[in-house]
Amino acid sequence: MEANILAQSRIPTLCLAQWKLGRKSKQPCVVGVLTRPVTGEAAETNVYKDSWFDHIAINHLSKSVQAATGLSNSKSGYESLVEASTMASKEFNHIQQQQVVIQALDRAFPRPILLLIRTLLPQSKFAREYFAVFTTLFFAWLVGPSEVRESEINGRREKNVVHIKKCRFLEESNCIGMCINLCKMPSQSFVKDSLDFEDMSCEMIFGQDPPESNDDPALKQPCYKLCKAKKNHATNCLS
Numbered sequence: 001m002e003a004n005i006l007a008q009s010r011i012p013t014l015c016l017a018q019w020k021l022g023r024k025s026k027q028p029c030v031v032g033v034l035t036r037p038v039t040g041e042a043a044e045t046n047v048y049k050d051s052w053f054d055h056i057a058i059n060h061l062s063k064s065v066q067a068a069t070g071l072s073n074s075k076s077g078y079e080s081l082v083e084a085s086t087m088a089s090k091e092f093n094h095i096q097q098q099q100v101v102i103q104a105l106d107r108a109f110p111r112p113i114l115l116l117i118r119t120l121l122p123q124s125k126f127a128r129e130y131f132a133v134f135t136t137l138f139f140a141w142l143v144g145p146s147e148v149r150e151s152e153i154n155g156r157r158e159k160n161v162v163h164i165k166k167c168r169f170l171e172e173s174n175c176i177g178m179c180i181n182l183c184k185m186p187s188q189s190f191v192k193d194s195l196d197f198e199d200m201s202c203e204m205i206f207g208q209d210p211p212e213s214n215d216d217p218a219l220k221q222p223c224y225k226l227c228k229a230k231k232n233h234a235t236n237c238l239s
Contacts, residue, residue: 046144046166050077054141061108061142068104082172085182094181101186128153128160135162143202144168164202 050058055077062081066072071087073080088097121127129148136146149161170179 046168046171048078048141048144048168050141057141061104064104064108065101067107068100078168078172082169085169085173085178086175088182089175089178094177097181098186101182105186125156125158125160128158132160132162142168144171149203161203167202170202 048054058078058081059076062084065081065084065088069084069088069091071084071091073083073087075083088100092100121130132148136148140146143164144166146162146164148159149163150157150159151161152158153160167179169183170176173179
């Protein structure tokens with residue numbers, strides 16, 4: 001079943017993903033720098049106790065992904081979101097995967113609300129630090145526990161980095177290709193992801209531009225030996 005993929009990627013977010021180095025964004029963004037795991041897999045698995053708010057948010061995003069891809073599943077909770085993503089990685093190439101996720105985000109986060117946020121919180125030190133704190137408080141259900149850290153931007157120190165200790169989506173999917181095409185690349189319209197596949201940690205740096213896709217180290221990483229997408233569907237998850 002084919003999804004209703006947008007002809008041109010519409011970015012329903014706080015900023016447009018900038019693919020050229022040196023090009024300044026007008027809203028917060030994120031970048032990805034990846035390392036290779038020593039063992040190939042993370043040793044421990046986190047156990048999450050989702051609240052009622054978490055369940056609502058997870059179900060809303062899962063339904064949005066299913067509607068965008070045209071592929072439904074009968075699972076529930078975070079398992080449903082991962083299954084929806086896995087099915088998308090099986091049915092679409094990497095470009096189409098990124099497009100359907102952007103379309104899903106467009107469904108999940110209404111454009112009028114995002115435009116209002118852009119108006120009320122234009123690019124500034126306060127906005128970048130606000131978004132960092134907001135992400136740690138309200139998106140743990142999606143990416144797992146995180147904390148705010150400092151980085152340098154325009155010669156000044158700011159608390160604009162969200163360090164995700166162990167990405168929940170990467171841990172559940174255990175697939176670097178799904179992480180890149182269904183999370184990192186499309187999510188660079190919200191934030192810029194600095195990923196570390198050695199311990200499944202992730203950093204989102206507000207205000208930093210991502211590299212061009214051809215130069216992005218994330219796209220040069222081989223996947224895990226126990227990649228669930230490859231195991232279940234015999235797919236090349238990175239392309």
